Amino acid sequence: MDLALERLADRMHVVSLPLVTRFRGVEVREVALFSGEAGWGEWSPFLEYPPEEAARWLRAALEDADLERPAAVRDRIPVNATLPAVGPDAVAGVLARYDGCRTVKVKVAERGQTLDDDVARVAEVRALLPDARIRVDANGGWNIDEAEHAVRALERFDLEYVEQPCATVPELAELRMRVHRLAIPIAADESVRKAEDPLLVARAGAADVLVVKAQPLGGVRSALAIVAEAGLPAVVSSALDSSVGLSMGAALAGAMPSLPYDCGLGTGALLAADVAEPLVPVAGSIPVVRVTPTPELLATHQASPERTAAWRARLAAAHPHL
Template sequence: MHHWQVKIWLYRQHWHCPWDPQQSIRRGLYLQLQHPEGSCSWGEIAPLPGFSSHTLSESFQQLTDFLEHRHDASLRSAATYWGIQCAKEQRPQAEPDSLNQRYPLLQGDEQAILSYLEQYPGPLTLAKLKVARRALTEEVSLIAHINQAYPQLKLRLDANGHWNYQQAESFLAQINTANLAYLEQPCASLADCLKLAKADVPIALDESLQHQRIDAQTLANIQTLVLKPTLLGKNTDYYLQIAKTLNIPISISSSFESRLGLLQLKSLANQYGDLYPGLDTLRYFSHKQVTRLIYFRQFADNPLLY
């Protein structure tokens, strides 16, 4: 009798330059589904500490509960849901070199950012810069330096919701908005973001999408939806449909997954015509990865179907 086999691997990978000094190691799970004829499909389950609503141990528990009982109500972890979907749908991985076709993610101090741009190997037409990390005068000065050195470079500025409306308004009044591709999640408050969008500021939403399902009418003035399947889970498909209904762009974006997860995200971006997905995160990891088998079981039928 042919069986379906499920293996779950725990991986550990050191940060090359941690985005959070308290998080020196990135941990996640690989879900491996071996089909009866011998082929395998994969999914990555890697909740991001500080952003995901469930921990890695909670996500693992939900995964094993689902495998044992086949009940999707147990899938409250967005990361677990996304990993299962990738394995169940046999989501392909994009070609490995496709991750080189990216636009850079810029974070760190001014010297590090400008140095990285000087050494960037490809054409510079688009970059993403983390803002709301420094004093306002420093932010404005950095953007002015970038605009002067790279006048053709469009910037996606990501505040991760760290400003209130007045701070965002003050920031926008002091930069050259002609080089602004969009301002991503300037405020934690959805209402403040929508207010800026109605004032003709190109606004993208990220964190607000993770907290609730927002209807199409509310999102009518938003320029771009930034979709992170590891954090959105079931809501990924919902917002893909909203974007199609409104005919607005999406940006498939990384939550610091490993290479496997990034290649599957690139495949999703290709599927939906996202030419500039936000996947420039692999360089923040060391190359060495350690994996360990933590679960193995055989099933008479496909355990991911419910």
């Protein structure tokens, strides 16, 4: 390990944070945190992501730790509740963790489940919160025909938008034409944050809304530039971050000139433990603040030596791609 990489590894703290409920196939979220001159930054690409992709997340973490954040134009960010692919009987318990949230993002197209499961979950949200804004997120899990069928089945619940219904930009563009008369906007997430060209989806007319995340897009400044160039309304979201990562997302949302949608930055409510005082919704919003981990919580949730070694190996693999 060269000297620069060794020094970087010495700044890294790896923690394992349990979740309240299984989400995205995991029950424990592993997160790497870096201390720096400006504060703390989070590096938390999911474990299946390759080094080239993880490097963008690393760039964001180091920028956030070492540089002051862009000036904010608002001091609080309205956030949505995020509902995993749970059964209807579990919906109320999950939503109760989101104080005052007026918008709910419902996960759909979960592997091993059916459209009937999705409809039942969304129906339960609408029954419990008749005035809420409901958006659904398929994470690219449907093909075009499945997505069209699903959108028509869910349309009666008055959806705010459908997030990443299909995996590819051409599919999104085709679906957008098919459901145009329903006036349900199409939002793009993976087609922005995982793309070699995050602006392609906007140029192709394949989405009405961009979902942007600070870490996958290389940092707050890079994400701001992408939103400005795309010229589409944007929603700032998170990737099941600790409160350190959520504060980076809040910094991005706080610096955006316009914030027309509630943001997906309330996912701290899905963690059973955190590295600091949890950045969770209060009266439907979170503050634009830096979060500093406490030594006690870093120690309590420190990852095992084996998992720490695995993250050091990830760091060594991603570092050359910075």
